Amino acid sequence: MCPLLFCSSRSASQLVCLRGCPLKFAGTSDPSVPRHHGSHPAFLGPLSLVQSALKCCSFSSECCSALCLFPSRPSLVIPPPFRPDHHLNEFPLLSRSAAGAQDIIAVMPAAVINLNGSSSHSPVQSVPSHVRSICCIGAGYVGGPTCSVIALKCPHIKVTIVDVNPVRIAAWNSDVLPVFEPGLDAVVRECRGRNLFFSTDIDKAIQEADLIFVSVNTPTKTSGVGKGFAADLHYVEASTRRIASVATSSKIIVEKSTVPCRTAASMRTILESNSSYTADGTLISFQILSNPEFLAEGTAIRDLMAPDRVLIGSLDTQQGKAAANALSEVYQNWVDPTKIYQTGLWSSELSKLAANALLAQRISSINSLSAICEATGADVDEVAHACGLDARIGPKFLKASVGFGGSCFQKDILNLVYLSESLGLSEVADYWHQVIKMNEYSKSRFARKVVSTLFNTITMKKIAVLGFAFKKDTGDTRESAAITLCKYFRQERAQISIYDPKVTTNQIMLDLTEPGVLDDSQAVQQQVKIATSMKEACEDAEAVIICTEWDEFRDATAQDWDEIYRSMKKPAFVFDGRGIVDAKVLRSVGFKVHAVGKGPLIVDPIWA
Numbered sequence: 001m002c003p004l005l006f007c008s009s010r011s012a013s014q015l016v017c018l019r020g021c022p023l024k025f026a027g028t029s030d031p032s033v034p035r036h037h038g039s040h041p042a043f044l045g046p047l048s049l050v051q052s053a054l055k056c057c058s059f060s061s062e063c064c065s066a067l068c069l070f071p072s073r074p075s076l077v078i079p080p081p082f083r084p085d086h087h088l089n090e091f092p093l094l095s096r097s098a099a100g101a102q103d104i105i106a107v108m109p110a111a112v113i114n115l116n117g118s119s120s121h122s123p124v125q126s127v128p129s130h131v132r133s134i135c136c137i138g139a140g141y142v143g144g145p146t147c148s149v150i151a152l153k154c155p156h157i158k159v160t161i162v163d164v165n166p167v168r169i170a171a172w173n174s175d176v177l178p179v180f181e182p183g184l185d186a187v188v189r190e191c192r193g194r195n196l197f198f199s200t201d202i203d204k205a206i207q208e209a210d211l212i213f214v215s216v217n218t219p220t221k222t223s224g225v226g227k228g229f230a231a232d233l234h235y236v237e238a239s240t241r242r243i244a245s246v247a248t249s250s251k252i253i254v255e256k257s258t259v260p261c262r263t264a265a266s267m268r269t270i271l272e273s274n275s276s277y278t279a280d281g282t283l284i285s286f287q288i289l290s291n292p293e294f295l296a297e298g299t300a301i302r303d304l305m306a307p308d309r310v311l312i313g314s315l316d317t318q319q320g321k322a323a324a325n326a327l328s329e330v331y332q333n334w335v336d337p338t339k340i341y342q343t344g345l346w347s348s349e350l351s352k353l354a355a356n357a358l359l360a361q362r363i364s365s366i367n368s369l370s371a372i373c374e375a376t377g378a379d380v381d382e383v384a385h386a387c388g389l390d391a392r393i394g395p396k397f398l399k400a401s402v403g404f405g406g407s408c409f410q411k412d413i414l415n416l417v418y419l420s421e422s423l424g425l426s427e428v429a430d431y432w433h434q435v436i437k438m439n440e441y442s443k444s445r446f447a448r449k450v451v452s453t454l455f456n457t458i459t460m461k462k463i464a465v466l467g468f469a470f471k472k473d474t475g476d477t478r479e480s481a482a483i484t485l486c487k488y489f490r491q492e493r494a495q496i497s498i499y500d501p502k503v504t505t506n507q508i509m510l511d512l513t514e515p516g517v518l519d520d521s522q523a524v525q526q527q528v529k530i531a532t533s534m535k536e537a538c539e540d541a542e543a544v545i546i547c548t549e550w551d552e553f554r555d556a557t558a559q560d561w562d563e564i565y566r567s568m569k570k571p572a573f574v575f576d577g578r579g580i581v582d583a584k585v586l587r588s589v590g591f592k593v594h595a596v597g598k599g600p601l602i603v604d605p606i607w608a
């Protein structure tokens, strides 16, 4: 006899198994069995029994369509959509075994959800066609500035930015914002308290919102499958599950985080598998959009105010398009409609990875050429300019450097490499991986040049590092080339003095300490000193290393450099990793200068 209980539809008295076995149904009088739309479960029992019953019974859309899980609390009812054509493995809760062996599973005779996400039985609440309230999950470098600008440009929309990190939220509510970004303070000052709010009350903000941006971090995985390459999506999944569990009305969910191609499908499965009903019994629904962010740090406000394009990916369905139009309407408050490009979901997701890969590829390309320039006497700036004059190539993003940094280029390319490998496209994976390898090479080549030039040893020598952020006009140090260089100098047992106008001492110390290495933080304290000015950093140093292109380094006068030169040990070297100083001026002051991508004959004869 089949051990599972079946209740044919709304009557607890008609007890019969789908295979016709006689059954007794004990569950319906049990107060812990939830009622859903007034219905009793079609199946009820522990997970393993439900699974075996699902295997042995043929399903019909009339009798059961949704699955409920109520492990410990009867109130935790999570009814995912179930299509009659679903294979058992597609049954989200069962295949991912969100349920434990002892959990009781009920299959409810509820709505039949078809492929388009609409219900053929229960009424479904559509997502809003106009946005009056926005929630942004993730108050980071992207969520904060992006939604602050939306609040500025859309005073009729209430924008609430939420985060699990109370310290971050407190900072957003203070006079010292957690993100340094030119122009951001003014935007936040104008909108905060008007239609812009920062909060840790995530559930309330979710419930109030018509549209939710998911703008959480998606770092490279550091363990498990795909370690070192794949994106860690657990923050995205946690946010999605939270939305599903607390939403009380239909919503547009927008992927703002950079994610691997087809992540929207996973989010959709989670949301649909866990969606609930409104107070009046209508099934709530979600439309998922991809709206990747293309802002660059340091110019975020400018990029957000006047974006090259706004990309919105949606499902090619009526509901999908309607949701995309609702988001487009938000942007049209300040963005020209011709700049808003609507695509399919997967194209939009992939375009973000592709754009970053193509940008980083240009930098690795010019950096590879800078090595040839240094070996031949060519000047990389001249080469870049000459190439960039070709309209097909264009002049931007061809500035040779010590190597690119930032939180995204490396992680997104590694993600693309992983995606290509997973698709069996190993040649494609190798191709993009080379962009990262070239970047690593650029950093190590530069570091080796410093050591070899300083007579093959920097042990106990003072090295001044100017700039620690990964680029100017940001306090962000993620993947900064300065970290790689300083770690290299630490291994060579140099004394390092660092000055950056925006990066805090704590952040620098944290970045330079090897995690898990005993006493390393003390060693860093002894080896690394933080200066409060460029001149202080350079005093008594043997070499100055320019890692970040801050304006104050570029704009230092001949007199400033002369003062620095006089305070340093001789010979005094400058290694310009950003190509920002005038080598001729510095040489006239007395420095030996090495600039990335400048041949020795042009810069200085010391390496000839």
Ligand SMILES: NC(=O)C1=CN([C@@H]2O[C@H](COP(=O)(O)OP(=O)(O)OC[C@H]3O[C@@H](n4cnc5c(N)ncnc54)[C@H](O)[C@@H]3O)[C@@H](O)[C@H]2O)C=CC1
Binding pocket: 137, 138, 139, 140, 141, 142, 143, 162, 163, 164, 165, 168, 202, 215, 216, 217, 218, 235, 236, 238, 239, 256, 257, 258, 259, 293, 294, 295, 296, 297, 407, 408
């Ligand atoms: N930083 C940048 O310039 C750009 C980043 N992106 C992408 O945007 C996404 C976010 O990046 P960032 O803002 O730089 O990251 P971030 O690390 O600065 O901020 C992410 C925030 O999300 C919060 N968070 C994580 N899980 C949460 C949850 N379940 N509930 C509530 N809050 C949660 C974290 O506490 C953190 O404050 C990433 O996918 C990134 O690739 C895209 C374009 C530019």
Ligand SMILES: O=C(O)[C@H]1O[C@H](OP(=O)(O)OP(=O)(O)OC[C@H]2O[C@@H](n3ccc(=O)[nH]c3=O)[C@H](O)[C@@H]2O)[C@H](O)[C@@H](O)[C@@H]1O
Binding pocket: 258, 293, 294, 295, 296, 297, 298, 356, 359, 363, 396, 397, 398, 399, 400, 401, 402, 403, 404, 405, 406, 407, 408, 409, 470, 471, 472
């Ligand atoms: O997805 C992201 O996170 C973002 O990544 C980059 O923005 P970001 O990393 O903030 O800054 P970039 O200006 O792109 O600079 C990245 C790194 O490349 C270096 N770079 C840039 C340009 C160049 O010509 N040469 C060069 O070495 C910069 O100094 C920096 O270290 C992209 O430019 C953004 O469009 C994208 O949204």
